[in-house]
Amino acid sequence: xxxxxxxxxxxxxxxxxxxxxxxxxxxxxxxxxxxxxxxxxxxxxxxxxxxxxxxxxxxxxxxxxxxxxxxxxxxxxxxxxxxxxxxxxxxxxxxxxxxxxxxxxxxxxxxxxxxxxxxxxxxxxxxxxxxxxxxxxxxxxxxxxxxxxxxxxxxxxxxxxxxxxxxxxxxxxxxxxxxxxxxxxxxxxxxxxxxxxxxxxxxxxxxxxxxxxxxxxxxxxxxxxxxxxxxxxxxxxxxxxxxxxxxxxxxxxxxxxxxxxxxxxxxxxxxxxxxxxxxxxxxxxxxxxxxxxxxxxxxxxxxxxxxxxxxxxxxxxxxxxxxxxxxxxxxxxxxxxxxxxxxxxxxxxxxxxxxxxxxxxxxxxxxxxxxxxxxxxxxxxxx
Numbered sequence: 001x002x003x004x005x006x007x008x009x010x011x012x013x014x015x016x017x018x019x020x021x022x023x024x025x026x027x028x029x030x031x032x033x034x035x036x037x038x039x040x041x042x043x044x045x046x047x048x049x050x051x052x053x054x055x056x057x058x059x060x061x062x063x064x065x066x067x068x069x070x071x072x073x074x075x076x077x078x079x080x081x082x083x084x085x086x087x088x089x090x091x092x093x094x095x096x097x098x099x100x101x102x103x104x105x106x107x108x109x110x111x112x113x114x115x116x117x118x119x120x121x122x123x124x125x126x127x128x129x130x131x132x133x134x135x136x137x138x139x140x141x142x143x144x145x146x147x148x149x150x151x152x153x154x155x156x157x158x159x160x161x162x163x164x165x166x167x168x169x170x171x172x173x174x175x176x177x178x179x180x181x182x183x184x185x186x187x188x189x190x191x192x193x194x195x196x197x198x199x200x201x202x203x204x205x206x207x208x209x210x211x212x213x214x215x216x217x218x219x220x221x222x223x224x225x226x227x228x229x230x231x232x233x234x235x236x237x238x239x240x241x242x243x244x245x246x247x248x249x250x251x252x253x254x255x256x257x258x259x260x261x262x263x264x265x266x267x268x269x270x271x272x273x274x275x276x277x278x279x280x281x282x283x284x285x286x287x288x289x290x291x292x293x294x295x296x297x298x299x300x301x302x303x304x305x306x307x308x309x310x311x312x313x314x315x316x317x318x319x320x321x322x323x324x325x326x327x328x329x330x331x332x333x334x335x336x337x338x339x340x341x342x343x344x345x346x347x348x349x350x351x352x353x354x355x356x357x358x359x360x361x362x363x364x365x366x367x368x369x370x371x372x373x374x375x376x377x378x379x380x381x382x383x
Contacts, residue, residue: 007193007220008033008252008273012362018244018271019367021359024221024252026093026145027190028085031060033252033273034358036264036351037095039281041065042072043088046281047341048348050089056318057348060092061145063276066138067099067130071121075141083143083188095276096144098135100151100197100225101257112152116173132176136184143188146221149174151197154226163201170199171213178217195221195254202235204242211246221252228258228277237266244271261290261354262375268358269371280347285340287332290350291315294380298325298343299332302383317349318342 012021024031038045038053040062045053053059064084069075081087084094102119110119116131132150139147150173154166174196186192196219200206207224214222224243227236240255247253254274255267264275280290287299291312296303298311306325313320319328319342331339354374361370 006250007191008250010249014269014362014367015365016368017269019268019358019362019371020253020271020273021362022252022273024093024146024274026193028091028093028145029060031093032356032359034264034268034355034362035060035274036355037061037063037274037276038348038352039063039276039278040088040090041278042068043078043084045344045348047285047337047344048281052318052345053090053348054092056345057352059348059352061095062090062092063095063097064088064142064144065097065099065102066135066142067097067102069096069142070099070128070138071123075138079141079143079187085143093146094144095146096139096142096148097256097276098139098148098150098197099130100148100153105153107155112169114169114172116150132173133180136177136180140181140184140187140192143186143190144192145190146193146195148195148223149177149197149219151199151225153229154199154201156201156226156230158201160201160203160206163199163203163206166201167199167206167210170197171210174214174217174219178219193220195219195223195252197223197225197256198243199226201226202231202239204239207239207243208246211243215248219251221254222247223254223256224272225256227255228263233263236263237270240267240272241270247271261351261378264351264354265358265371265375268362269368280351281344284343284347287343289328289343289346290378291346291382292350292377294378294382296325296382298328300329303329311343311346312350315346315350315353317346319346319349 007024010022022033078087110117118129135150151170152166196214198210200210253272255272289296292314303325310320361367
């Protein structure tokens, strides 16, 4: 049985592709899908105050990370503060990643065991152990509206035998997590929806078996993990395409850790609803902005005299309405924190607004033509 009534409603499917219009109903608000979730790993979206997330960016939901919050400041402190929403001043829905990706990315600091993962903190080297139960307890403490299964993120490349071993661990850990959740109700007065994570690397039959197992468990939503971990982009699309045929129509579909704006539009067309990625914020801090007219490397010398040209002439965000490419380049070269703030604000606004445009295109049944045109333009480099 699921933990709660299904939070997702499918409102419309495009006639010319698999793009879906839907909504996820939580106790902290309704999330219109397709949706991009800004990443607030340590209970903050880097360089962006919650006020800007709420007002200018208009983020419907953001993501935080269990691994990082467990290490600092500690999930029990967040529970004592009244949960993550109150702790960080963001009253809308939130999702917590379980830490499975950190198990993958910090592999030199961990030991994989049947019952979980022993790892050393990247902060001070202290030793810790994550099990399905401890990860679920941490997410109960944090209090996100959507909590993720503890999984073993399969690396790329992987042999079929390695992918099967990883998948089997994820299956057992998911069952253990659901058992613990059934025996330990939420400690905060709102519902928490549990999303299972389908693994299986690039092997379709393993992906199918993983999805079928999650269907048997009747999870509240489905995520694809183990993508955007170094595989070619076309292979990622192929795996997503083949998996979409096995995923239930009446559950939310989340692809974790992806990607560029055109990645998102391609995956929406293949039937996916929810996305997160550090790319818009990380790239902004390093001198790249995504715009409606192409990719802007605002730190490049060619923009040093563009005092009358906004980063994105078609954007209504605070940055583009008030500042020039030349000014952003100056801030970057001067090492001023404001440059990181303004560029990150634009990129997140751009991603969230792109999803709003996608929803409108699906509603008007013109998604495929619209997405193809947008992808071609957005990929261009602004010279």
